[in-house]
Amino acid sequence: MAKFLQDLLGAKEPLFSASFQKLERATGQTGADVKLIGDITHHAHSVMRKLGLDPSDTTKQELENALNAHADSETLYQKTAYAGLMIDGEVISFNQADIRENAKHPVGQGERTVENLRCELAKEIAHRYTNIAGVDAAVVDQFLQDAGIEPCDHPEHLIKGDQNMPKMPFILSIGDIVTDAFIQLREDKARIDTDPDGSKRLSMEFGSKPPYDHVDVVQAVGNSANASVAFSRLGLGAGLMAFLGDDQPGKDSLQYLASEHVDTATVSIGKNMKSNYHYALRYGADRTILIKYEDYDYTWQEPAEEPDWIYLSMISESAWQLHLDMLRYLHDHPNVKLVFQPGTFHFEWGTEKLAKVYEKSHVIFMNREEAALVTGKPTTSIPDLMKGLHDLGPKVVVITDGPNGSYASDGTKVLEMPNYPDPAPPYDRTGAGDAFASTMTAALALGESLETALKWAPINSMSVVQKLGAQAGLLKKEEINEYLEKAPEDYYPRELK
Secondary structure (H helix, E strand, O other), rough: OOOHHHHHHHHOOOOHHHHHHHHHHOOOOOOOHHHHHHHHHHHHHHHHHHHHOOOOOOOOHHHHHHHHHHHOOOOOOOOOOOOEEEEEEEEEOOOHHHHHHHHHOOOOOOOOOOOHHHHHHHHHHHHHHHHOOOOOHHHHEEEEEHHOOOOOOOOHHOOOOOOOOOOEEEEEEEEEOOEEEEEOOOOOOEEEOOOOOEEEEEEEOOOOOOOEEEEEEEEEEEEHHHHHHHHHHHHEEEEEOEEEEEEEHHHHHHHHHOOOEEEOOOOEOOOOOOOOEEEEEOOOOOEEOOOOOOOOOOOOOOOOOOEEEEEOOOOOOOHHHHHHHHHHHHOOOOOOEEOOOOOHHHHHHHOOHHHHHHHHEEEEEEEEHHHHHHHHOOOOOOHHHHHHHOOOOHHHEEEHHHOOEEEEEEOOEEEHHHEEEEEEEEOOOOOHHHHHHHHHHHHHOOOOHHHHHHHHHHHHHHHOOOOOOOOOOOOOOHHHHHHHOOOOOOOOOEEEO
């Protein structure tokens, strides 16, 4: 990973690598470089996509021409002062001061400057290892000197955004993140048995070595990670507060999230720890997931900027203090709206322990059985379940009911919404609930009505179950609109009497 930073900085080997290894040993932050590289890649690719370029196949000349043509943009380069990419063996700077200087000269004639990028990147390294790692600044300064790098400051290069441009809402998702390995079982080597109480069990011959069909590895999933990717694809600002190990799955997850434009500044990396890794045994379109959560230090990471919304979902039973710190943050930032999609341990903790979380929630999501568990009301009455959840404090309550559709209430009316028809039998149901909840949240954050949010959400759920994993089928806003245009005539919310 340090090689990428070395190339951008133009540092010499072996001096840089030796100095960087010394810095990591001194600070104990073996994953900080991965997060920095993820942020650099995210910001650079975001600019490219706004320029209409595909980061996977854009040539150096195409990129330089596009940057030159938009050198004076007031909005493109707000977060790219330290961003750059290596293309065809050369550093391409996304620092606007460099871009403006390079725009004065024809592409291909003379060496293009990257001086300002290198100044800002050195400054960013110093900032992250001093402030994020919480170490003595002298240790970081010594590293920079040993590596032959000088941070410099150019206030005139700071880019101010266009105040007339509307700011998209930013949603910070909080929860555990995992890597899923989907193992497709052969149906001639496994079977589903039904117990007397109606529950089903996946069975294989004990002590045997049954062959499986294939395995697919899906990175950076989990309720909150799925939501963050959904928010990003729908055009909102998306961040994630999650916890990873410093192993390869953790590094791969960070790189993937960067590619999906998810801000990972509040992702914590546990030194010498493993990342959460789950095994999903797939039988047809259903799956049984073998789960194991690592014991991280669930410490609240103060966001650099106040988010508009916080989205809380599945997280470890070890994370209670983080919930208390989140409540403190919400008290100190009363404009931030909380969305709560409870996970397994939230239900185990019980309603009384989570009373303050429910009270602070603007929106909550759960299924019909979970709503009955939380409220003590019977599953037979949706209005009673809605009232019981509203009594806990949430302004908007959403209850999903599988094939029967979903229900939503703003405290004045209860709406019933059918599912969007599947174009084909579901391929994998993983993540359908996350797609529903995150899409409704995105619509509400964008100022859409409850009725419109209810129409968006089932479409993303329908799309997700057509592909493997929780994120492959997540749609962009314009794709949801396309499905709305061809929706059945009866696809609309009705008030439940």
